[in-house]
Amino acid sequence: MKLEKVTSESRRRYDDACGTAHGLELIGERWALLIVRELMLGPRRFGDLRASLPGLSANVLTQRLEGLEAAGVVVRRRLPPPASVQVYDLTDWGREAEPVISELGRWAARSPGHDPTLPLSPVSMMLSFRTMFDAGKAGDARMTLGFRFGEETFVVEVADGALTARRGDTNGADVVVASPPEAVAAVVYGGGPVDGLAIEGRRAVFERFADFFELPAKAG
Amino acid sequence: MKLEKVTSESRRRYDDACGTAHGLELIGERWALLIVRELMLGPRRFGDLRASLPGLSANVLTQRLEGLEAAGVVVRRRLPPPASVQVYDLTDWGREAEPVISELGRWAARSPGHDPTLPLSPVSMMLSFRTMFDAGKAGDARMTLGFRFGEETFVVEVADGALTARRGDTNGADVVVASPPEAVAAVVYGGGPVDGLAIEGRRAVFERFADFFELPAKAG
DNA sequence: CGGCATCCGGGAAGATACTG
């Protein structure tokens, strides 16, 4: 008779060889996947993560980063002097979790309970572009857009039926959008008018860009 | 000035318009995604789910099923007399969550910490076939396999570079495998010898089938 | 037995305050 000692760790596992179950042990805890999401477009500092994830308290963020680091998903690095600040980044393998985030987001977007008016982080906005881009609608369009959300700037390029989104300087973009993510999402996904957005440069380019996306029909 | 009352519900939400965050509210609670996994190949009874998910207690299963039903992911049905038993099934939209499960499993299979010797449910085994099937390796192969795990039987067909797996009778299969999921996985993914498996019919067909799968390289 | 309610202990999540 084998009396396995029930430790706090073993009770928290799923004891399941299924890869999905193991994945949940790695990034299935509350907030973990959203932290990974925020790191998907490059390293962030502790305070950046807190700011992007309101509702996540400092102690939980500390625990999650420790867990993700132990799992090999996240690495903690110290930038070289004179910066000398500590940042958190994804490992190569951690970055490969993007399809998990994308598929979950794509699926949940069809939920009747989805409220698109809630706050949206800049990184979420960019990742949603990657997820919801419709190559068929873009055809052979070619354009470069800049997005400025406070201090954070991003460059989105559409070319050869593909979309890339990354952090970067907005110089050289055909058009720069400087409205908050919620407002941009309302236009791109909600089909609202472009008038309310703060746009510099060729407004028509952004109007065309907004047609490359469409939210799928609600389920139920 | 708006003083939002902090209820137990609102504290549990993410308050994030990102689809991924909403997805986590729907199927991100502990055990929820594994329950969806177990329903992916057809309706199950309360006791079936408990048996497939050891470690999940009855009261938590009740809570999860309530939550998933409220979210529109699961429906509770009563089979017509004389069966008259209650079963839980996925909605059409719920069934569309399979890519989430697949991508998470595919990603986590590369984890250094993944232990493939743990117990594996029959449904997990079948879904892993769907996830890990390599059409390139299968070429134009054409075969029908049966799997029998106790009372549960499944049919897997390979044809036209695609694999289908569903519950069904094993009559008519080229080969029937009757070993437990863990043993089958050890052969298909671990590359172990086929000798130890309980196989009825054309053993060579299964041997070829086993070559259509390969676990990706470990990360790190 | 299937499904669900209830009670309890331990631990994780969350808010707040505090430290280097």
Place this chain on the structure above:
DNA sequence: CAGTATCTTCCCGGATGCCG
């Protein structure tokens, strides 16, 4: 700014019991 310390609340998981 980047975390720790502490405390409260709530969830998870086990056990028991009720009812059809």
